[in-house]
Amino acid sequence: MRVLIAGGGIGGLTLALMLHERGIAAQVFEQARSVGELGVGINTLPHAIAELEALGLLPALDRVALRTRRLIYKTGRGDDIVAQPRGTWAGFAAPQFSIHRGRLQRVIHDAVLERLGPEAVQTDRRLVTFDAAGDGVTATFEARDGTRAEASGDVLVGADGIHSTIRSHFYPDQGPPAWNGVLMWRGAAWWPRFLDGQSMIVAGGMARKLVLYPIAHDPDRPGEALTNWVVCAKVGDAATPIPAREDWSRRAPAEEALAMAEGHLDVPETDIFALIRATEEIYVYPMCDRDGLPRWSHGRVTLTGDAAHPMYPVGSNGASQAILDARDLADRLAAGGDPVAALAAYDAARRPATAAIVEANRSGGPERVIDFVEERAPEGGFADVHDVATADELHDIVGDYETLAGFGRARA
Numbered sequence: 333m334r335v336l337i338a339g340g341g342i343g344g345l346t347l348a349l350m351l352h353e354r355g356i357a358a359q360v361f362e363q364a365r366s367v368g369e370l371g372v373g374i375n376t377l378p379h380a381i382a383e384l385e386a387l388g389l390l391p392a393l394d395r396v397a398l399r400t401r402r403l404i405y406k407t408g409r410g411d412d413i414v415a416q417p418r419g420t421w422a423g424f425a426a427p428q429f430s431i432h433r434g435r436l437q438r439v440i441h442d443a444v445l446e447r448l449g450p451e452a453v454q455t456d457r458r459l460v461t462f463d464a465a466g467d468g469v470t471a472t473f474e475a476r477d478g479t480r481a482e483a484s485g486d487v488l489v490g491a492d493g494i495h496s497t498i499r500s501h502f503y504p505d506q507g508p509p510a511w512n513g514v515l516m517w518r519g520a521a522w523w524p525r526f527l528d529g530q531s532m533i534v535a536g537g538m539a540r541k542l543v544l545y546p547i548a549h550d551p552d553r554p555g556e557a558l559t560n561w562v563v564c565a566k567v568g569d570a571a572t573p574i575p576a577r578e579d580w581s582r583r584a585p586a587e588e589a590l591a592m593a594e595g596h597l598d599v600p601e602t603d604i605f606a607l608i609r610a611t612e613e614i615y616v617y618p619m620c621d622r623d624g625l626p627r628w629s630h631g632r633v634t635l636t637g638d639a640a641h642p643m644y645p646v647g648s649n650g651a652s653q654a655i656l657d658a659r660d661l662a663d664r665l666a667a668g669g670d671p672v673a674a675l676a677a678y679d680a681a682r683r684p685a686t687a688a689i690v691e692a693n694r695s696g697g698p699e700r701v702i703d704f705v706e707e708r709a710p711e712g713g714f715a716d717v718h719d720v721a722t723a724d725e726l727h728d729i730v731g732d733y734e735t736l737a738g739f740g741r742a743r744a
């Protein structure tokens with residue numbers, strides 16, 4: 333069997349590695365000229381890291397990422413709501429990692445090249461069309477100079493992200509992604525460590541939020557961490573037109589992010605305003621997802637990762653669910669038998685599981701706990717959060733989401 337994978341992001345590359353482990357040939361076609369270190373920080377949950385550990389990638393991840401020890405939810409003013417141990421500190425067999433998206437992609441990419449060979453990832457190959465009418469699939473790719481090339485295989489997987497060509501082939505009327513009116517200013521800078529140097533802070537609710545976590549340490553910079561920050565602000569509503577594609581990762585001046593944070597967001601652990609001012613490159617993105625689909629798999633063609641279930645980046649599920657998709661799909665293809673049936677079974681298992689997370693993220697995912705408390709105490713701070721909500725109420729919101737995301741039951 334030969335599997336063609338359109339898209340060399342975290343989802344597509346992980347799938348290639350997993351297929352190779354199971355003796356199935358895989359070829360990745362990536363539209364970018366090279367696999368560069370794009371993006372900023374992401375978090376990956378323990379059940380997804382367990383899959384990467386099974387691929388032997390834990391030592392490489394430990395070299396470039398940080399094991400997340402604790403997650404603290406706070407009000408926008410910085411009052412503590414609930415704190416949770418994470419990863420192995422919470423009893424899971426595998427860690428949670430805070431990591432630069434590009435470094436995670438690089439670790440998986442390097443392993444693909446080493447194990448599948450240098451030809452396994454072809455860059456400057458944008459999937460433009462495909463034909464899956466017969467007993468196989470033929471896909472056509474276009475390079476930037478306009479030249480086209482074809483590849484044939486038994487299965488085609490669309491791991492081509494939120495603007496997926498394959499998804500729009502099956503759903504030509506789906507329109508642009510759905511935007512909730514929130515913009516996210518993101519950046520990372522070397523900065524004095526806060527708390528234990530491995531903790532993550534989420535402060536504020538869906539309308540105005542700060543996310544802060546370290547993603548790397550460097551022995552040459554003791555006492556500092558590469559600190560990832562996100563300032564989210566609701567600047568429109570569901571009726572506001574989504575920013576144009578070319579503005580999806582536009583560079584922004586620090587003043588824009590500062591204006592959104594000042595008077596709304598602050599935490600005692602570090603000076604977020606100075607951190608924002610110290611950040612050299614700040615990017616702004618719309619918070620988008622898409623409605624669920626009636627089907628991902630159409631004969632020998634299917635979707636995975638953000639192409640299948642783009643979701644708001646709350647709850648650390650974007651990359652994590654793409655990795656879990658890859659595991660499920662690789663197992664089903666490796667079981668032998670009809671690939672069409674394997675793709676249908678993958679669809680039946682993973683589509684409802686991820687649709688529930690997309691839906692939960694629309695109302696804040698685990699971060700709903702912050703809105704919940706702020707609704708109970710709209711006028712300001714409190715001496716003790718338990719004056720406002722019971723411990724059970726707080727833990728139920730966060731714990732229910734973990735179960736939904738598939739790692740509530742994975743404790744060692």
Ligand SMILES: Cc1cc2nc3c(=O)[nH]c(=O)nc-3n(C[C@H](O)[C@H](O)[C@H](O)COP(=O)(O)OP(=O)(O)OC[C@H]3O[C@@H](n4cnc5c(N)ncnc54)[C@H](O)[C@@H]3O)c2cc1C
Pocket residue numbers: 338339340341342343344361362363364370371372373374375433457458459460491492493494495496497518636637638639645650651654
């Ligand atoms: C540039 C970039 C930066 C990101 N930064 C962050 C971040 O900072 N924080 C965060 O939480 N999430 C970020 N994300 C999203 C996060 O990576 C995904 O949610 C998650 O990793 C799931 O990944 P995926 O592989 O399904 O999709 P993606 O990561 O979107 O990867 C899709 C890949 O497919 C390629 N592609 C698209 N169309 C075609 C085509 N027609 N033919 C061939 N290849 C194609 C794209 O170039 C891309 O490499 C980013 C995504 C991208 C693409």
